[in-house]
Amino acid sequence: xxxxxxxxxxxxxxxxxxxxxxxxxxxxxxxxxxxxxxxxxxxxxxxxxxxxxxxxxxxxxxxxxxxxxxxxxxxxxxxxxxxxxxxxxxxxxxxxxxxxxxxxxxxxxxxxxxxxxxxxxxxxxxxxxxxxxxxxxxxxxxxxxxxxxxxxxxxxxxxxxxxxx
Amino acid sequence: xxxxxxxxxxxxxxxxxxxxxxxxxxxxxxxxxxxxxxxxxxxxxxxxxxxxxxxxxxxxxxxxxxxxxxxxxxxxxxxxxxxxxxxxxxxxxxxxxxxxxxxxxxxxxxxxxxxxxxxxxxxxxxxxxxxxxxxxxxxxxxxxxxxxxxxxxxxxxxxxxxxxxxxxxxxxxxxxxxxxxxxxxxxxxxxxxxxxxxxxxxxxxxxxxxxxxxxxxxxxxxxxxxxxxxxxxxxxxxxxxxxxxxxxxxxxxxxxxxxxxxxxxxxxxxxxxxxxxxxxxxxxxxxxxxxxxxxxxxxxxxxxxxxxxxxxxxxxxxxxxxxxxxxxxxxxxxxxxxxxxxxxxxxxxxxxxxxxxxxxxxxxxxxxxxxxxxxxxxxxxxxxxxxxxxxxxxxxxxxxxxxxxxxxxxxxxxxxxxxxxxxxxxxxxxxxxxxxxxxxxxxxxxxxxxxxxxxxxxxxxxxxxxx
Numbered sequence: 001x002x003x004x005x006x007x008x009x010x011x012x013x014x015x016x017x018x019x020x021x022x023x024x025x026x027x028x029x030x031x032x033x034x035x036x037x038x039x040x041x042x043x044x045x046x047x048x049x050x051x052x053x054x055x056x057x058x059x060x061x062x063x064x065x066x067x068x069x070x071x072x073x074x075x076x077x078x079x080x081x082x083x084x085x086x087x088x089x090x091x092x093x094x095x096x097x098x099x100x101x102x103x104x105x106x107x108x109x110x111x112x113x114x115x116x117x118x119x120x121x122x123x124x125x126x127x128x129x130x131x132x133x134x135x136x137x138x139x140x141x142x143x144x145x146x147x148x149x150x151x152x153x154x155x156x157x158x159x160x161x162x163x164x165x
Numbered sequence: 166x167x168x169x170x171x172x173x174x175x176x177x178x179x180x181x182x183x184x185x186x187x188x189x190x191x192x193x194x195x196x197x198x199x200x201x202x203x204x205x206x207x208x209x210x211x212x213x214x215x216x217x218x219x220x221x222x223x224x225x226x227x228x229x230x231x232x233x234x235x236x237x238x239x240x241x242x243x244x245x246x247x248x249x250x251x252x253x254x255x256x257x258x259x260x261x262x263x264x265x266x267x268x269x270x271x272x273x274x275x276x277x278x279x280x281x282x283x284x285x286x287x288x289x290x291x292x293x294x295x296x297x298x299x300x301x302x303x304x305x306x307x308x309x310x311x312x313x314x315x316x317x318x319x320x321x322x323x324x325x326x327x328x329x330x331x332x333x334x335x336x337x338x339x340x341x342x343x344x345x346x347x348x349x350x351x352x353x354x355x356x357x358x359x360x361x362x363x364x365x366x367x368x369x370x371x372x373x374x375x376x377x378x379x380x381x382x383x384x385x386x387x388x389x390x391x392x393x394x395x396x397x398x399x400x401x402x403x404x405x406x407x408x409x410x411x412x413x414x415x416x417x418x419x420x421x422x423x424x425x426x427x428x429x430x431x432x433x434x435x436x437x438x439x440x441x442x443x444x445x446x447x448x449x450x451x452x453x454x455x456x457x458x459x460x461x462x463x464x465x466x467x468x469x470x471x472x473x474x475x476x477x478x479x480x481x482x483x484x485x486x487x488x489x490x491x492x493x494x495x496x497x498x499x500x501x502x503x504x505x506x507x508x509x510x511x512x513x514x515x516x517x518x519x520x521x522x523x524x525x526x527x528x529x530x531x532x533x534x535x536x537x538x539x540x541x542x543x544x545x546x547x548x549x550x551x552x553x554x555x556x557x558x559x560x561x562x563x564x565x566x567x568x569x570x571x572x573x574x575x576x577x578x579x580x581x582x583x584x585x586x587x588x589x590x591x592x593x594x595x596x597x598x599x600x601x602x603x604x605x606x607x608x609x610x611x612x613x614x615x616x617x618x619x620x621x622x623x624x625x626x627x628x629x630x631x632x
Binding site for chain 1: 202331333334335336337341342346352353357364372388391395396399402408409411415419619
C-alpha cells in the first residue's frame, strides 16, 4: 500500500505528530514504537484491549473445569475417607484456584496472539529495523494529499521521511 | 540497519532525557545519560560467542549433573536403601531440597509481578534474570518429588486421567494440590517470562543476520512493535502480573500444607503458609543477589544493575528476614502457649538435640547475619552483600532441613524416635541439582538478554536514566 513513513527519534515528537496528523484528518495511521507507550495509544484513540475478555473467559473456564474435575471424579468413585464429605469443597477449592489462574493466563496469552495476529510469517514492508532499537515510526496509509502529509511530518520533527509504494 | 541507527543522534542532538528529570537519590558517575540505542547495544552485547571460561563452567556443571545422574541410577537400581531415609524419618534431603528450590523460584515472580503492580522502578533491570531463575528453579525442584518417589515410573498416578480402573487422584491430598500449584506456577511463570521476552527477541532478530536472525525471528513471532500490538501487550502483561501475584502467595502456601496438614508436632501449625511464603521470598531475593553480582561483572552491566538496585534488594532481604525471624519466635511461643507437652518437647529438642547445629546455623544465617543490612555501608558494598546472600541461602536450606527432619525424627512415641543422616547418594544429587540449575542459567545468559531491553528503554524514555 502507498503511504508516507516518517521516523522519529523521541516519544514526545511522535505523540505530537500523531495528534497533528489526526487533527488534520489523517486517521489511517500505523505507528511503530520500540517501547510500550500509553501516550501513543492515547494519541491514536486506543482505549482498551479485548485481551481482558479472554482473561475473564479463561478464568471462568478454568474454575468450571476444576469444579467438574474434582467433584465429578469424587462422585464417580464415592469413597468416604476420614468422615469427610465426598465433595470436600475447602480442599477442592485449591484446585479450583489454581486452574482459574492457569486458564486465565493461557487464554489471555492466546488472546494476545489472536488480536495481534501472531505468529506472523513476515514483517510489514514498511517495518524498519531501527523500530526495535530507538526509532518511532508513523506510517500514514494512503494519504488523500501526500504532499500535505509529508509537510506535516517534517514539521513535527521527523528525522527521516520515505514515500512507500 | 539497527547497528547504524544506534549511532544516529536522537532528534537532532536532543536526548530523550529531556522529557523528565532524573532521580537524584543516588547520583551516577556517568557523564552522559543513557540513550535507547545504548541500552539496546549494551544489553545485546553479551550474546556472542562464549569464551573458554564459559565452556569451563558448563563442563563443571555437566560433570555435576553426570555425577548426580549416576547416583540416581544407582538408587533406581538398588532401591531407596542407598539413601539415609528410613523410619521414622521418611522425608530427607530430597524433600528439603525440593522445598528449597521451590522457595528460590519465588523471587522471580515477586519481582516481576508484585513489584510491577507496585510500580517499583528498580525492578526493571533485574526482573528478567529473576524470572529466568524462577523457571530454572522450578525445573530443578520438579525433579525432586520424582527422585524421592523411588519408583519414578509410578509418577503418573498423580495426574488426573481417565484410567480403565476409573480411579482418580485424591483431590483432598496436599500432594495433589502441590502438583497443581507447581504446574500452574511453572506454566504461568513461563508465559510471563516469554511475553516479556517477545519485544526483546524482535530486537535480537533485527540485530543479527543469518541463522541467529531466523531462530530469534521464529520466537519473536513477527513482533514489530506497532502501537496497536503494544496496547494488547501491555494489557496482557498487567493481567499476568495481576494473576501471578496471588499465585506467588499460593504456591509456597500449598507446599507448606504438605507439612501443615500432617498431625506431626512441629508441622501442624496455621502459621506455616505465611511463614513459608516469607522464607521463599527471603531465599529467592538472596539468590538473585548472589547471581546478579558475578553476572553484571562478567557482562559489564554495572551501569544497569547498580548500587541503587542492590540497595533495594537488600532492604527487601532485611524485611523478609524479620518476617522469618518472627516466625521462628512465634513457633516457640505457640509451642509454649499450646501447653501440649509433645509440641513443647519437639521444639525443645529442635534447638538442643541431635540437630542443634543445623538449627543454630539457620538462626545465625537467617536472623543474625541479615541484621548487618541495617547499615547503608553493607547494603551498598557488593562484597558484603554477596557474602550475606550466600549465607542466607545456606541458612534457608538448613531451615527446611530443620523443619522437615527434626519434626518427624521426634514425634509422639519415644520408642519411635530416631535420627537421620543423609547418605552420599543424597548429597551427590543435592550438589547435582545446583549443577543442573546453573547449567540452564548459564545457557540463558548467553542466549537471551539478561536484562529486559524494552523495559529499560521505556524507563530511559520516561526518566532519562536508570537511577
